[in-house]
Every structure is written in structure tokens, then in C-alpha cells.
Amino acid sequence: xxxxxxxxxxxxxxxxxxxxxxxxxxxxxxxxxxxxxxxxxxxxxxxxxxxxxxxxxxxxxxxxxxxxxxxxxxxxxxxxxxxxxxxxxxxxxxxxxxxxxxxxxxxxxxxxxxxxxxxxxxxxxxxxxxxxxxxxxxxxxxxxxxxxxxxxxxxxxxxxxxxxxxxxxxxxxxxxxxxxxxxxxxxxxxxxxxxxxxxxxxxxxxxxxxxxxxxxxxxxxxxxxxxxxxxxxxxxxxxxxxxxxxxxxxxxx
Amino acid sequence: xxxxxxxxxxxxxxxxxxxxxxxxxxxxxxxxxxxxxxxxxxxxxxxxxxxxxxxxxxxxxxxxxxxxxxxxxxxxxxxxxxxxxxxxxxxxxxxxxxxxxxxxxxxxxxxxxxxxxxxxxxxxxxxxxxxxxxxxxxxxxxxxxxxxxxxxxxxxxxxxxxxxxxxxxxxxxxxxxxxxxxxxxxxxxxxxxxxxxxxxxxxxxxxxxxxxxxxxxxxxxxxxxxxxxxxxxxxxxxxxxxxxxxxxxxxxx
Numbered sequence: 153x154x155x156x157x158x159x160x161x162x163x164x165x166x167x168x169x170x171x172x173x174x175x176x177x178x179x180x181x182x183x184x185x186x187x188x189x190x191x192x193x194x195x196x197x198x199x200x201x202x203x204x205x206x207x208x209x210x211x212x213x214x215x216x217x218x219x220x221x222x223x224x225x226x227x228x229x230x231x232x233x234x235x236x237x238x239x240x241x242x243x244x245x246x247x248x249x250x251x252x253x254x255x256x257x258x259x260x261x262x263x264x265x266x267x268x269x270x271x272x273x274x275x276x277x278x279x280x281x282x283x284x285x286x287x288x289x290x291x292x293x294x295x296x297x298x299x300x301x302x303x304x305x306x307x308x309x310x311x312x313x314x315x316x317x318x319x320x321x322x323x324x325x326x327x328x329x330x331x332x333x334x335x336x337x338x339x340x341x342x343x344x345x346x347x348x349x350x351x352x353x354x355x356x357x358x359x360x361x362x363x364x365x366x367x368x369x370x371x372x373x374x375x376x377x378x379x380x381x382x383x384x385x386x387x388x389x390x391x392x393x394x395x396x397x398x399x400x401x402x403x404x405x
Numbered sequence: 406x407x408x409x410x411x412x413x414x415x416x417x418x419x420x421x422x423x424x425x426x427x428x429x430x431x432x433x434x435x436x437x438x439x440x441x442x443x444x445x446x447x448x449x450x451x452x453x454x455x456x457x458x459x460x461x462x463x464x465x466x467x468x469x470x471x472x473x474x475x476x477x478x479x480x481x482x483x484x485x486x487x488x489x490x491x492x493x494x495x496x497x498x499x500x501x502x503x504x505x506x507x508x509x510x511x512x513x514x515x516x517x518x519x520x521x522x523x524x525x526x527x528x529x530x531x532x533x534x535x536x537x538x539x540x541x542x543x544x545x546x547x548x549x550x551x552x553x554x555x556x557x558x559x560x561x562x563x564x565x566x567x568x569x570x571x572x573x574x575x576x577x578x579x580x581x582x583x584x585x586x587x588x589x590x591x592x593x594x595x596x597x598x599x600x601x602x603x604x605x606x607x608x609x610x611x612x613x614x615x616x617x618x619x620x621x622x623x624x625x626x627x628x629x630x631x632x633x634x635x636x637x638x639x640x641x642x643x644x645x646x647x648x649x650x651x652x653x654x655x656x657x658x
Contacts, residue, residue, distance in 0.1 A: 220629075243629050262597060264604055264619055269612075275600045303597055312591045313598075315633050320584035320598050321605045322620025323650045324577040329614035329657070331573035338565045344515060344556055345566075345573050346610050347528045351517055352574045353606035357599050359522075361582035366517055367575025376473070376496050380568050389653060396649060397576045400642060404582070 153294075156180045156208060156235075157198070158226050159217035160188040162265035163240050167215055167298075168196045170273040174297045180208055204229050211235045213294065215259070220244055227253075236290060242314035245307040246281050257282030257291045260310055264321055273298055279305040279313060330390060362404070369401035406547075409433045409461060409488075410451070411479050412470035413441040415518035416493050420468055420551075421449045423526040427550045433461055457482050464488045466547065468512070473497055480506075489543060495567035498560040499534050510535030510544045513563055517574050526551055532558040532566060583643060615657070622654035 155176050157168045160183035168178055178198040183189035186202035193200035201207065207229060216226050216239040223239055227249055230237050238259040239248065249256040260279040265271060278295040280302060282288035288304070295302045305313065328349055332342045355364050368376035377398055384391040408429050410421045413436035421431055431451040436442035439455035446453035454460065460482060469479050469492040476492050480502055483490045491512040492501065502509040513532040518524060531548040533555060535541035541557070548555045558566065581602055585595045608617050621629035630651055637644040 220626075243632065263601055264608065266608065266617060266619075269608060271604065275604070277597050277600055279597075301597075301600065305593075309591060309593055311632070311636060312587060312593060314629075315636050316584040316587040316593075316598055317601055318620055318633065318647075319580045319587070321601050322618070322622065322654070323580050324602070324605055325609070325614050325618055325620075326650060326654050327572045327576050327580070328609050329618065331569040332614055334565060334569040334572065338562060340558075340562055340565060340569075342613060344530050344532075344554075345569055347530055347554065348516055348570055348574050349577070349606050349609060351524065351528070352577055353602050355517065355519065355522060356578070356581050356602060360595060361578050361585050364519060365575070365578055365582065366519075367571055367578075369575065373473075376567075379496060379564070380571065383564060383568050393649060393653065394571075396646060397579060400646065401575070401579050 153177065153213060154179045154208075154211040154235075155213045155215060156182065156211040157192070157196075157215050157217065158182050158207075158230075159215075160185070160192045161217065161219075162267055163261065164215070164217035165192055165195075165267060166265045166271060166273065166276075167217060167240070167261070168192060168198075170276075170298045171215075172196045173273070176213075179211060180206075182207055209233050214238070216240065223248055236287065236294075238291065242279075242310055242317070245311075246283070247307070249283070254283055255287055257287055258307075258310065259291065259295060260305070260313075262313055262317060274300060277301040277303060279303050279310055281306055281310065330393075334390075365401065365404070367401070369398035370405060372402060372405070406430065406466060407432045407461075407464040407488075408466045408468060409435065409464040410445070410449075410468050410470065411435050411460075411483075412468075413438070413445040414470065414472075415520055416514065417468070417470035418445055418448075418520055419518045419524060419526065419529075420470060420493065420514070421445060421451075423529075423551045424468075425449045426526070429466075432464060433459075435460055462486050467491070469493065476501055489540065489547075491544065495532075495563055495570070498564075499536070500560070502536070507536055508540055510540055511560075511563065512544065512548060513558070513566075515566055515570060527553060530554040530556060532556050532563055534559055534563065583646075587643075618654065618657070620654070622651035623658060625655060625658070 153176050178196040180199045181189050181193040182201050189200035212235045214237045220241050237256040242260050258281040261276045263276040276299050280291050282291050331345050406429050408431050410417050431449040433452045434442050434446040435454050442453035465488045467490045473494050490509040495513050511534040514529045516529040529552050533544050535544050584598050
């Protein structure tokens with residue numbers, strides 16, 4: 153199966169590598185920036201291109217992994233191809249593809265990618281949506297060749313997943329960062345907090361977070377709560393955040 | 406070395422098991438509740454007791470792992486022993502021990518424990534404080550026999566660690582729980598979010614959270630931010646939380 157990768161960022165890079173590992177032929181990597189295209193294309197043995205007109209229109213699969221606001225333009229470019237065209241965006245509905253396009257869908261990876269960190273693609277949940285059942289069946293086969301974690305998810309559900317991911321991933325990371333700040337301000341090394349962060353995530357791999365909530369708020373430990381608020385004197389934003397989150401946790405009891 | 410464990414909760418259980426695994430002799434487990442004492446004592450081959458007067462006053466080490474507000478009473482009971490007395494509380498200062506007690510200190514595990522989840526004790530950071538250098542040296546040896554992650558931390562720093570842990574662990578878990586709620590309300594399985602939670606924690610094991618922040622807020626992606634706020638219509642508390650956290654993240658750019 154011949155694949156063209158549209159984009160050269162984190163998502164494009166991890167997908168391309170996974171496709172090659174699964175035996176697909178990466179024929180082209182397109183990026184607005186030729187240098188970026190070369191960087192990824194060289195890794196996966198593909199041709200690097202940066203001109204839209206150079207895109208091979210006879211591939212079997214086109215993976216659009218560009219910024220959300222650049223998707224419509226790329227869809228336009230690929231409007232006439234026979235191959236399967238998929239985008240990888242959590243926040244973009246299937247209707248971004250015009251009605252005339254039949255062989256298209258969504259292949260949304262619910263995972264956080266960084267170029268600097270290797271990632272086991274078998275741990276990437278892939279959320280699928282397609283124009284019709286026939287295309288869905290094809291897309292499912294492709295997805296299962298990359299990861300066993302394959303889910304059928306419609307556009308409305310995908311928006312919800314993206315929102316839940318912001319809470320569970322982006323916001324959690326921000327709370328880790330607050331931990332880092334608090335420690336550094338007090339000459340303590342972030343290193344000391346890392347095992348706790350790891351265990352907190354591991355705990356919910358086989359349990360539900362609602363069932364394993366710990367800490368002073370859920371215990372209604374007012375003494376510790378007020379000690380902590382005192383420690384945050386001079387940091388009104390963190391004080392507010394501490395109070396808001398603690399109040400919410402108390403309500404869930 | 407003969408150890409008496411005061412307490413039978415999560416911390417007492419994990420410490421007792423680790424002590425036994427490291428070759429210490431657990432001679433007694435004390436708990437206010439005899440049934441709880443028996444449950445743990447049976448696991449570690451110790452005598453279960455629930456009467457303070459039954460505590461063997463000739464042990465080498467007393468581990469106090471009870472609720473914070475019960476610590477003063479247990480310190481009182483152990484005021485005259487020759488053995489080393491340590492408490493395990495993040496929020497309790499060293500001065501909880503009277504001046505007359507010289508052989509005492511703190512052995513605070515910066516980790517989240519649940520009885521139902523096995524935990525590799527070598528991944529538990531142990532934070533030490535002691536009355537004097539001699540005691541600290543003894544405590545350090547003991548700590549290193551349980552875990553390689555040993556840190557000297559004074560009472561003021563320990564309070565800070567505890568605060569940072571609330572943000573990085575308790576509050577993060579609460580954000581996972583919000584993710585769970587949002588998914589369940591939309592007939593989506595929490596399972597799909599688990600790999601992302603794991604990868605988010607793994608990412609900061611070799612990087613700093615400040616350097617790997619992702620998501621719509623850090624990208625200033627106003628379109629997604631307002632879409633998400635719209636999805637949270639009817640959930641004013643989550644809307645507020647979303648806005649507060651996003652604003653804070655934007656400020657860090």
C-alpha cells in the first residue's frame with residue numbers, strides 16, 4: 153500500500169514511522185517547509201515535497217496531519233483522488249470533506265506525541281470515522297495494522313474525547329508544572345516528585361479515578377487544607393486554584 | 406533489627422511488607438482496631454495488638470504510621486523507649502517529638518499507596534529528617550535498605566513537598582476523574598483515555614513539565630478553547646475550571 157503523508161510534525165512523524173514499521177510504502181512526505189519534509193522523508197525513505205502540485209495523486213492512502221486550520225486547503229488538493237484520504241484531527245468533523253468525496257474518513261490518535269520521545273505505537277488508541285461502512289472496514293484494517301486499540305467514534309464523540317483529553321493530559325501536565333515551580337522555589341529537585349506522578353497514572357490503569365481519589369480534600373482534612381493555603385501566601389493564582397479544586401473534590405464525596 | 410509498626414493503614418502496610426522483605430523482624434503491629442491489627446500482623450508474621458500498654462518497649466525501631474492527629478498520643482506512649490522512633494507524616498514537623506526524645510526522626514514516603522495495588526518499594530522516595538546527625542546516619546541506612554531514593558528534607562521542605570504532591574497527584578487524579586465523567590456522560594469508555602494518561606506521566610520522567618506542555622491553551626488556539634467551553638454548557642463548574650486552567654497556562658508562555 154502506497155502512502156502519502158501530508159505534514160511533518162509530531163503526528164505525521166509518529167504515523168509515518170508506524171506505517172513503515174507495519175510494511176507500508178511511504179512514497180511522499182509533503183510539508184509547506186521543504187526542510188521539514190526532507191527531515192521526515194529521509195527517515196522513512198520517501199520523497200520530500202513542498203509544492204502541492206507535486207503530490208502523487210495515485211497513492212492508496214493520504215494521511216493529512218497538518219494544523220487544523222490548514223486541513224480544508226489540503227482536502228481541496230486531494231478532492232479528486234481515488235485513494236483513501238483521512239485526517240487525524242480531534243477537533244475537526246467529518247463534514248470537512250465535501251459530499252463529492254466518498255473515500256475518506258478520520259484516523260484520530262488519542263495520544264500525546266513529542267518528536268524527542270519514542271513512543272510504542274501499539275499504545276496509541278486510534279479513533280475511526282468514515283464516510284460509509286465500506287470505507288470504515290478498510291480504515292479499520294489499516295488502523296489494526298498499526299495498533300490493537302481501535303475505536304469507532306463519530307464526530308460528536310471525537311470532540312468529547314478531545315475535551316476529556318485536555319483535562320486528563322494537558323491540564324494534568326500543568327499541575328505537574330505547578331509542582332515543579334513550587335519545588336524549585338524552595339530549592340527542591342523535581343526529580344523527587346517523578347515516582348509519585350508515575351504511580352498516580354499507573355493507579356488508574358486498572359481502576360477508575362473516582363474510586364482512588366486521595367488527599368486532604370477528599371478526607372475533609374481542614375487543618376491541612378488551611379496549612380496549604382497559608383503556604384501559598386503571595387501566590388494568589390495558585391491559592392485560588394488550590395481552593396477551587398479542593399472545593400470540587402469535596403463535593404464529589 | 407526488631408520493628409514495631411504503629412498503625413495498620415496503607416502506609417503501615419506497605420512499610421511493614423518492605424521491612425520484612427529487607428530482612429527486618431516485624432515483632433508487633435498495633436492498631437486501635439484489633440481486627441485491622443490482625444490483618445496486617447498476619448501478613449508479616451507479627452503479633453497483633455490494640456492496647457497501648459502491650460507495646461513492646463524494647464524494639465529497635467518504632468514506625469508511627471497513623472493519622473496525623475493521632476501522632477501526638479503515640480509519641481507520648483513511646484517517649485521513654487531507647488529504640489528509634491519515626492513518624493511518616495508529610496504535614497507533621499519534627500518538633501512533634503518532645504525535646505527529651507533524642508532518638509527520633511521522620512521517614513516520609515512521597516508516594517501514593519493503596520492497599521489494593523502492589524507497589525515496588527524501590528520506587529518510593531523516602532524523605533528523612535532526624536534530631537541529630539548520629540540519628541540521621543542510622544535512619545539513612547535503614548531508608549537505603551528499603552529504597553535507593555533517599556532524600557534529606559527538613560520540616561519546612563517536607564511541608565512544601567506535601568503541597569506539591571497535592572497538585573501533582575491528588576489534583577491530577579481529580580482531572581482524570583473529570584475526564585472519566587465527561588466520557589461516561591457521552592457513552593464513551595474511560596478505557597480509551599488510559600494510554601494518554603500513562604504517556605503524559607511518562608513524558609515528564611525525563612523532561613520537565615514546563616517544557617512539554619501541549620494543548621489548545623499553550624498554542625493560544627482560541628477556536629478550540631471556545632468550542633470546548635461550548636461543549637461544557639450546563640456544567641458551570643467545569644467551565645470555570647477549564648477557563649481558570651487555560652488562562653493560567655496561557656500566562657506561562
